[in-house]
Amino acid sequence: MRSNLVVLINPSHDDEIPEKIAVSYGARSRKIRRYDPPISLINLGGFIRDHGYDVIILDTVVEANYQDKLRQLIKENPLVIGFSVILGKFAKNALTLTKMIKEVNKDIPVVWGGKLVHLAQNLILDHLDVDYIVIGDGEIPFLNLLDDLKNGKQRDIPEIGFKDKGKAKIIRGEYSVENLDDIYVSKDFGWDIIKQNINMYQIPYFINLYTSRGCKFNCSFCYLKDIKGLGSKLRFRRRSVENVIREIEYLHKTFGINVVTFGDDDFLSNLKEVKPIIEYLKKNQIFIEHIWTNIYNLTPAAIELLAGTCQTVCYSIETTSPRLQKILNKHISLDRITKANEQLRKVGITTVHNILFGIPTETDDETKANIDCLKILKDINPHVRANTYILSPIPETPIFEFAKTVSQKDIEWDMEDLANFHFRYMGKTASKFRPYLTAEDNLFYETVSELANELFTELNDYPTQEQIMKIQNDKRLSYIFGAIDKINKPKDKLRKYILDQVIEALDQGLPLPKIEPY
Ligand code: B12
Numbered sequence: 001m002r003s004n005l006v007v008l009i010n011p012s013h014d015d016e017i018p019e020k021i022a023v024s025y026g027a028r029s030r031k032i033r034r035y036d037p038p039i040s041l042i043n044l045g046g047f048i049r050d051h052g053y054d055v056i057i058l059d060t061v062v063e064a065n066y067q068d069k070l071r072q073l074i075k076e077n078p079l080v081i082g083f084s085v086i087l088g089k090f091a092k093n094a095l096t097l098t099k100m101i102k103e104v105n106k107d108i109p110v111v112w113g114g115k116l117v118h119l120a121q122n123l124i125l126d127h128l129d130v131d132y133i134v135i136g137d138g139e140i141p142f143l144n145l146l147d148d149l150k151n152g153k154q155r156d157i158p159e160i161g162f163k164d165k166g167k168a169k170i171i172r173g174e175y176s177v178e179n180l181d182d183i184y185v186s187k188d189f190g191w192d193i194i195k196q197n198i199n200m201y202q203i204p205y206f207i208n209l210y211t212s213r214g215c216k217f218n219c220s221f222c223y224l225k226d227i228k229g230l231g232s233k234l235r236f237r238r239r240s241v242e243n244v245i246r247e248i249e250y251l252h253k254t255f256g257i258n259v260v261t262f263g264d265d266d267f268l269s270n271l272k273e274v275k276p277i278i279e280y281l282k283k284n285q286i287f288i289e290h291i292w293t294n295i296y297n298l299t300p301a302a303i304e305l306l307a308g309t310c311q312t313v314c315y316s317i318e319t320t321s322p323r324l325q326k327i328l329n330k331h332i333s334l335d336r337i338t339k340a341n342e343q344l345r346k347v348g349i350t351t352v353h354n355i356l357f358g359i360p361t362e363t364d365d366e367t368k369a370n371i372d373c374l375k376i377l378k379d380i381n382p383h384v385r386a387n388t389y390i391l392s393p394i395p396e397t398p399i400f401e402f403a404k405t406v407s408q409k410d411i412e413w414d415m416e417d418l419a420n421f422h423f424r425y426m427g428k429t430a431s432k433f434r435p436y437l438t439a440e441d442n443l444f445y446e447t448v449s450e451l452a453n454e455l456f457t458e459l460n461d462y463p464t465q466e467q468i469m470k471i472q473n474d475k476r477l478s479y480i481f482g483a484i485d486k487i488n489k490p491k492d493k494l495r496k497y498i499l500d501q502v503i504e505a506l507d508q509g510l511p512l513p514k515i516e517p518y
C-alpha cells in the first residue's frame with residue numbers, strides 16, 4: 001500500500017535572494033510583520049484531505065528550519081510532494097527544493113501547480129525534475145492524480161501534464177469549475193491544516209479570504225491566464241454568500257477572528273453579490289482590514305456600504321496617461337480617482353494604489369503626471385500610499401507581444417529568467433524582458449520607482465537630505481518629482497491598523513473600536 005501522505009510546499013522564503021528584492025514585495029507598512037497565508041495550498045489541501053489524504057503544508061516563510069523539516073518529511077516517503085509556484089522567488093526556491101528532494105529520493109513524485117505552470121508547461125516538464133504539473137483550479141485534477149498514484153493506475157487526466165519518454169505530454173480537457181461552491185466544500189476550508197499558525201492576533205498569518213476567482217477586466221499586462229482562456233461565464237466566478245459566511249463564521253468561532261482581509265482581484269465586482277457579506281460583517285462587528293477592487297466599482301453606494309467596516313481600499317491606477325492606458329487596456333480618469341478618494345476619505349477609508357513606470361514608449365511628461373497625481377491624492381488624504389513598479393512584460397500576456405513590436409526584438413526566455421523575474425529589479429534579466437529600455441533607462445525607472453515608493457508612504461514625513469540630493473542632482477528626476485518638500489504629510493504619525501485596535505480592545509476588555517472619519 002502506498003503512503004497516504006501529501007506534502008504541499010509554499011516556497012516563498014526570502015533567505016536565498018538579495019535583501020532589497022526581499023523587502024520590496026509583500027512588505028506592509030505595519031510594524032508587526034504578518035504573512036500571507038498560502039491560500040492556494042490551504043484550499044487545495046482541505047479538499048484532498050476531505051477525500052481521504054493526510055495533508056501537511058510546509059510554508060518555508062514561517063517554518064524556520066524548513067530544510068530540516070523537508071528532510072524529515074522525505075524520510076516518511078510521501079505519496080507526492082507538491083509545490084505552489086508563481087514567478088520570481090517562488091520559482092527560484094521551488095527549483096532548489098525540487099533538486100534537493102530528488103537528490104535524497106528520486107522516487108517521490110514531485111508536482112508543480114500555480115500560475116507559473118501555465119506559462120512554462122513544456123519548459124518545466126522537458127527540463128526539470130518535476131514529474132507532474134497541474135493546470136488551472138487544482139482540486140479535481142490533483143485528486144484524480146493522487147488516486148491514480150495511490151492505486152498504481154495511469155489514466156490520461158484532464159489538466160495534468162507529465163513526462164512521456166522524457167518529453168512533456170499535457171492532457172487538456174474541458175474540465176473547469178463553474179460553481180466555486182463545488183470545490184469549497186470542506187467544513188474548515190483547509191484552515192485546520194495550519195491551525196498552529198492561526199490565532200486572533202493574526203501572527204504569523206493574517207486572514208486573507210477569497211470570495212471569487214478571476215476578474216472581468218482584461219488588462220494587457222495581467223497574468224490570469226487560466227481565467228482569460230475560459231468563456232465569459234467562467235472569467236469571474238464568485239462563491240455563494242452562504243459559503244463565504246460559513247468560512248468567516250468558522251474562523252470567528254474557532255480562532256476568535258474579528259478582522260478579515262479580502263484578497264479577491266476585484267472584491268466589489270458585483271455589489272449585489274457582496275452586499276449580504278458586508279452586511280453580515282457589520283452585524284457581527286467583524287472588520288475588513290483591506291480589499292482590492294477596481295475604481296469603476298467604487299460607486300457612492302459601494303463606499304457607503306463599506307463605511308464603518310472597511311479600513312483600506314486598494315485600487316490600481318497604473319498610469320494617468322490616457323495614451324498609455326490604451327496600451328494597458330485599462331482606462332481610469334483622474335476626475336474619477338479624485339472623486340472616489342474624496343468620498344472614501346470622508347468616511348474614514350484610506351487608499352493604496354499601484355503605479356507602473358517605464359511602460360513601453362512612456363515619456364517623462366507621463367511619468368511626471370503620475371507623481372503629480374500622487375501629490376493631489378496626498379492633499380485629499382495624507383495617509384494615501386503608493387506601491388510602485390516598473391512594467392515588466394510577462395510572457396504570454398498581450399503586452400509581451402507589444403514589447404517585441406516596439407523594440408523590434410524577439411524575447412527569448414528560460415526557467416532561470418522566470419526565476420529572476422521581478423517587477424522592479426531584474427538584474428541582467430531586465431534587459432531581456434524590457435528590451436525597449438536602455439540599461440540607463442532601466443536604472444532610471446528603478447530610481448523613480450524606489451523614490452516614489454519612499455515618498456508616498458502612509459506615514460511620510462519630510463524628505464531626507466539624501467532623497468533631496470538624489471533628485472536635485474539629476475535633471476530628469478528634478479523635472480519628474482518637482483518640489484518634494486511640498487508633499488502633504490499626515491499629522492498623526494501613528495496610524496493604527498484596525499486589527500491592532502481590535503486586539504487592544506479585546507485584551508483590555510474595552511468596547512470594540514470604530515472606523516470613523518479622520
Ligand atoms: C496572494 C498573492 C500573492 C502573495 C503570495 C501568497 C502565497 N504565499 O501564495 C504574495 C503577496 C507574496 C505575492 C507575490 C507576488 N505575486 Co502574486 N498573487 C497573489 C494573488 C493575488 C492570489 C493568489 C491566490 O492565493 N489565489 C487563490 C488561489 C485559490 O488560487 P491559485 O493560487 O490559482 O491556486 C489554485 C491553482 O493555481 C492550483 N494550485 C496552486 N498551487 C498549487 C500547487 C499544487 C501542488 C497543485 C496541484 C495545484 C496548485 O490549485 C489552486 C486551487 O484551485 C494572485 C492573483 C490571483 N487571483 O490568483 C497573484 C499572482 C499569483 N501573483 C503574481 C505575481 C506576478 C506576483 C509577484 C511576482 C509580483 C507582484 N506583482 O507582486 C510577487 C512574487 C514575489 C517575488 N518576490 O517573487 C501573478 C502570477 C503571474 C505568474 N504567471 O506567475 C498573479 C497571478 C497576479 C496577476 N494577476 O498577474 N502574490
Ligand code: SF4
Pocket residue numbers: 215216217218219222223224265294330
Ligand atoms: S483589473 Fe487587475 S486582475 Fe483584472 S485584468 Fe486588470 S490587472 Fe488583472
